[in-house]
Amino acid sequence: MRIFVKIAFSLFFVFSIPENTLAQAKKLSANDQILQDSLYNSNKKKVINFSMKDFDKLFFEYFNKKSDADNILTKTEFYNYTTQIAAFSDRLVKLYPNQKEVAEKNKENWLSENYEDYLEYKASQKK
Numbered sequence: 001m002r003i004f005v006k007i008a009f010s011l012f013f014v015f016s017i018p019e020n021t022l023a024q025a026k027k028l029s030a031n032d033q034i035l036q037d038s039l040y041n042s043n044k045k046k047v048i049n050f051s052m053k054d055f056d057k058l059f060f061e062y063f064n065k066k067s068d069a070d071n072i073l074t075k076t077e078f079y080n081y082t083t084q085i086a087a088f089s090d091r092l093v094k095l096y097p098n099q100k101e102v103a104e105k106n107k108e109n110w111l112s113e114n115y116e117d118y119l120e121y122k123a124s125q126k127k
Helices: 002-015 030-048 052-067 075-095 097-111 115-126
Strands: none
Touching: 030 075, 052 075, 075 097, 075 115
C-alpha cells in the first residue's frame, strides 16, 4: 500500500505539470491575477477536502475539455480549473509533508498558467 501511495503521488506530479512549465512563465495581467486570486481563495477550502477520486475527476475533466478542439473554456472556467488543481497541492503537503517542495513547485506552475497561452494552444489545434 505504501508503494502505491508513492507511485500515485509521483504520477500526479508528472502528469499535472502544465505545458508552459518548460517555457518561461508569463506574468498574468492585473485583471487575470485578480480573477485567479478570487477563484483560488473561494475554492481552496473545498479542494482541501477533496479525495483523490474527486481530484482525479476534476483533473481529467479539465484535460478532456482542454484537448477538445471544439470547446473553448471561458477565462473564468480556465482559471477555475487551474486554481483548483493548484490548491490541491496544499492538501498534498498536509498528507505528505516530506514532499512539500515538490507540491509547492507544482502549485506555482499551475498558478502560472495563462489564459492567453491557452487560447494560443486552442488556435493551434484548429490548424
